[in-house]
Amino acid sequence: MAIRAFARVVEAGNFTRAADSLDMPNATLSKLVQELEAHLGILLLQRTTRRVTVTPEGRDYYEKALRIVRDLEDIDHSFNAESVKPSGYLRIDIGGSTARDVLIPLLPDFIARYPEIRLDLGVSDRAVDLISGNVDCVIRGGPLSDSSLVARHLGDAELITCAAPAYLKTYGVPAYPQELRNGHRLVSYLSPQSGRAFPFRFARDEDVLEIKAAHRIGVNESNAHLATAVAGLGIIQTFRYAAAADLEAGRLVEILAAWQPARYPFHVVYPQNRHLTQRLRVFIEWLRDVFPARLLATKRSP
Template sequence: MDQLLAIRAFARVVEAGNFTRAADSLKMPNATLSKLVQELEAHLGVRLLQRTTRRVTVTPEGRDYYEKTARILCDLEDIDSAFTAARSKPHGQLRIDVGGSTARDVLIPTLPDFLARYPDIRIDLGVSDRSIDLISDNVDCVIRGGPLDNSSLIARNIGFATLITCATPEYLKTFGTPAYPEELKNGHRLVSYLSPQTGRAVPFRFVHNGEKTEIKVDHRIGVNESNAHLAAGLAGLGIIQTFTYALDDALKAGTLVEILREWRPTPYPFHVVYPQNRHVTHRLRVFIDWLLESFPTNINKNA
């Protein structure tokens, strides 16, 4: 038995939650992966995983073994990377997941610079506002805005975005321009952004003289994808609240007009997020470093 390979196979099953996804991420047949884990269990004399036809559950002994060996695997991979990075250029495939408007308006316009610096890196870009599981979906990192509450992930702040409230000139001519956030409750039509995680409308947030206000009213329409949310605002369906970087062209052209400027909410944090127990490859490390350098200079358009 190749014990190191067996440990890596077992760790990936734990992280992915089933044998099929683990085998796919390791690019090995499912039968080979299963045999490696069985040989490891026989070698240790304990059951690491409980298998049924529908799911795989980690035993208490398996959880303890995973936590102890995960640190060893990370240390080994860090040692390997330190030597290989010194001799080679970063290369290979990098899988990144990012929200719709952030991809369109911030990341994709700056990617030519990254690819020019690192021509041997290939990027697979997953674009959606939905929440994903980095391990089971085999993603190297995600770029997301807002607070983070998953302690099993590492998050690096890469910048802040400005949220503004706006509507079309035609909408404001018909319904009037609110002077205070509370006026949004008086007959105005709101286009809410629906959280892809909960399906609930994200409240309109405001800050004035340090005092925070949230407006929660029944929305005329709710949208759970950022590009479509902006399109609804441009169509005159109602008032929207979104990021300045997505509104750059519309504000310059006058197709959307900012309202309640004095009540702009606190700048919104953005992070690059990656798994705590997964090795940070050379290509992921240079991508994160590049984001820290380039992302903040692009995110606060029209702030």
């Protein structure tokens, strides 16, 4: 237990988050680590009032002990999986519109299947550090860049170009993507990490275009980004599932439909060195079963 406690402190970055993830008091966790250090005769963690730093010896011990910890957890899981229902906390990070329009409408089914699993949703378009943030998994769209993470494909979403009827009445309906550079007002989605505007992407047959015209407004949160189009502030590209209710109600109109870009991949991602608990395992299996159809939904649940 002491080795597992130490490993979780390293992964979480401090004692409080580690103790919370292990469902034990902070004092108990601290005592376990101190007993491990006394047994080994080395300092594993350098503690200050503000932070915990892993010593070089602690880092070496963690890397060597991690496989043992994972093997023990796998053994525990193999004996308990059939007799014990999945339970405990799952901490999930997800983008704003994906939470509102995809995951949350599906959650009643998951909760009915696994009533003893408690969910904490961190809803933000800004990426989080899964280790220091003590997050079990992240649901995100787009290309994957961190090879230290494990990713499971959840399906692909359609991107559409749209604007409010009032905007199109004033500025006209573009027939080709190139027209967006001349006289149209674009509302760009800004990367929450870099602040850079994502280009408008278009594809038809073999033709692939990117429009990087200067935007009038930039927004770094998906729900607010959609709201700017409904307000008539300009043309946006967004996910069809996010705009579905506004399209159906006539608050938005799809344009340039013949130039729809490639579908956008979504994944559930978790740390490579984090044991796949029973509750996380069933959550991922459930996601892979129900998420793909919801990503392609053309209507939003009320």
